[in-house]
Amino acid sequence: MKICIIGGGIVGLAVARRLHATHPGAEIVLLEKEAGVGRHQSTHNSGVLHAGVYYRPGSLKARMAVSGIRQMVAFCQHHRIPHEICGKLVVATDETEVARLRALQERGTQNGLAGLQWLEREAMIEIEPNVAGVAGLRVPEEGIVDYAAVCAALAQENQDLGTSLLFGTRVERVTPDGNALVVSSRAREVRAGFVVNCAGLHCDRVAEAAGEARTTRIVPFRGEYYRLKPSAEGLVRNLIYPVPDPVFPFLGVHFTRLITGGVEAGPNAVLAFAREGYRKTDIHLRDVADAIFFPGLWRFMNRHRSMAWAEVRRSLSRGLFCQSLQKLVPAIRASDLEPGGAGVRAQAMDEAGTLLQDFAFIERERALHVLNAPSPAATAALAIAEEIARRVPGGSRPG
Numbered sequence: 001m002k003i004c005i006i007g008g009g010i011v012g013l014a015v016a017r018r019l020h021a022t023h024p025g026a027e028i029v030l031l032e033k034e035a036g037v038g039r040h041q042s043t044h045n046s047g048v049l050h051a052g053v054y055y056r057p058g059s060l061k062a063r064m065a066v067s068g069i070r071q072m073v074a075f076c077q078h079h080r081i082p083h084e085i086c087g088k089l090v091v092a093t094d095e096t097e098v099a100r101l102r103a104l105q106e107r108g109t110q111n112g113l114a115g116l117q118w119l120e121r122e123a124m125i126e127i128e129p130n131v132a133g134v135a136g137l138r139v140p141e142e143g144i145v146d147y148a149a150v151c152a153a154l155a156q157e158n159q160d161l162g163t164s165l166l167f168g169t170r171v172e173r174v175t176p177d178g179n180a181l182v183v184s185s186r187a188r189e190v191r192a193g194f195v196v197n198c199a200g201l202h203c204d205r206v207a208e209a210a211g212e213a214r215t216t217r218i219v220p221f222r223g224e225y226y227r228l229k230p231s232a233e234g235l236v237r238n239l240i241y242p243v244p245d246p247v248f249p250f251l252g253v254h255f256t257r258l259i260t261g262g263v264e265a266g267p268n269a270v271l272a273f274a275r276e277g278y279r280k281t282d283i284h285l286r287d288v289a290d291a292i293f294f295p296g297l298w299r300f301m302n303r304h305r306s307m308a309w310a311e312v313r314r315s316l317s318r319g320l321f322c323q324s325l326q327k328l329v330p331a332i333r334a335s336d337l338e339p340g341g342a343g344v345r346a347q348a349m350d351e352a353g354t355l356l357q358d359f360a361f362i363e364r365e366r367a368l369h370v371l372n373a374p375s376p377a378a379t380a381a382l383a384i385a386e387e388i389a390r391r392v393p394g395g396s397r398p399g
């Protein structure tokens with residue numbers, strides 16, 4: 001059987017690799033519209049290995065983060081990819097956040113995380129001396145990694161296993177033809193017995209091109225970062241996170257030490273005018289129209305107008321951004337920040353205007369569409385791949 005993967009981000013690459021183990025003898029073809037792998041979310045992210053403390057017990061995110069981080073660390077060790085399990089500190093800045101932090105600790109424990117540590121202020125500042133707050137939760141299993149290097153290693157493994165990686169191939173249509181699907185782009189046509197859609201920011205469009213109704217839609221939320229100037233890097237040792245707002249699947253602006261050196265602050269979550277818009281000024285008309293004509297977005301905006309507006313103001317003002325950071329590290333000054341990069345999250349929203357909290361798939365006889373794979377899907381990519389390969393017909397369970 002020929003299996004066609006659409007999208008050469010970390011998820012598509014991991015799926016293609018896994019299929020060689022579960023479907024020996026199958027011909028695996030991966031189509032990617034860019035000239036190389038991992039050009040979007042997979043390399044425009046925080047570079048954090050999430051262990052699964054945030055996610056509802058029993059959810060796909062919880063299960064796959066817990067299993068995924070272990071697999072990802074083993075993969076990095078095997079390929080000598082730079083990574084470090086430095087641990088994370090989640091900080092409650094006032095008494096109201098303490099109860100939510102306790103709930104987070106409970107979740108982490110239910111999800112099977114090891115070594116979670118509740119810290120009162122004195123113990124907390126031994127770990128991060130410049131942090132504010134009344135209590136903290138240390139998550140020792142989390143860390144940092146170079147996801148660009150992970151994508152490169154996955155691509156190399158795929159090549160060695162015989163995956164055909166076809167670049168410059170933007171999939172436009174997926175049509176049934178007898179007992180197969182024909183995946184078409186301007187560059188070529190591929191006839192496959194099964195198709196896996198891992199198109200990230202465009203997964204809903206690829207699903208629609210294959211005949212699915214677009215009841216859930218990707219709504220792009222740009223995450224912008226600042227970098228700490230070298231003179232301020234000493235304010236942060238490792239990873240400092242706020243207690244997240246449970247309404248949104250975003251973690252709040254935080255401090256991240258990068259495995260490649262330096263410290264980042266961010267990302268925020270601003271509605272973007274382009275799905276691949278990494279600058280504030282990027283506008284893509286089709287993406288704007290897509291958002292405007294989606295009733296879910298209007299319902300979301302009605303409910304969360306003040307949050308959305310606050311995000312825009314914070315995006316435009318370094319001072320406001322800095323104020324959010326000062327809740328975690330009061331000594332930080334706006335003058336310590338210089339513009340960093342940005343990423344855009346492929347976050348699915350339903351017609352009611354609700355952001356999908358969990359990973360989501362559509363399964364058909366000859367296709368599987370990954371409809372929602374935002375954070376922690378980079379950490380969890382190898383576990384997601386295992387799950388998807390299990391759902392592709394004709395497989396065996398490798399030992």
Ligand SMILES: Cc1cc2nc3c(=O)[nH]c(=O)nc-3n(C[C@H](O)[C@H](O)[C@H](O)COP(=O)(O)OP(=O)(O)OC[C@H]3O[C@@H](n4cnc5c(N)ncnc54)[C@H](O)[C@@H]3O)c2cc1C
Pocket residue numbers: 006007008009010011012031032033034037038039040041042043044045046047048049050169170171172198199200201202203206222223224267342343344345346373374375376377378379380
């Ligand atoms: C700001 C930000 C911070 C994040 N931080 C973290 C973190 O610290 N840790 C973590 O685990 N996760 C993090 N994430 C989430 C993580 O990066 C993503 O969940 C993960 O990279 C998703 O991988 P993917 O392969 O599904 O998507 P992508 O990497 O976006 O790949 C999709 C691919 O499909 C291709 N494609 C799209 N349409 C077509 C088409 N029609 N034809 C052919 N190819 C197509 C694209 O070019 C792209 O290469 C973050 C994300 C963002 C945006």
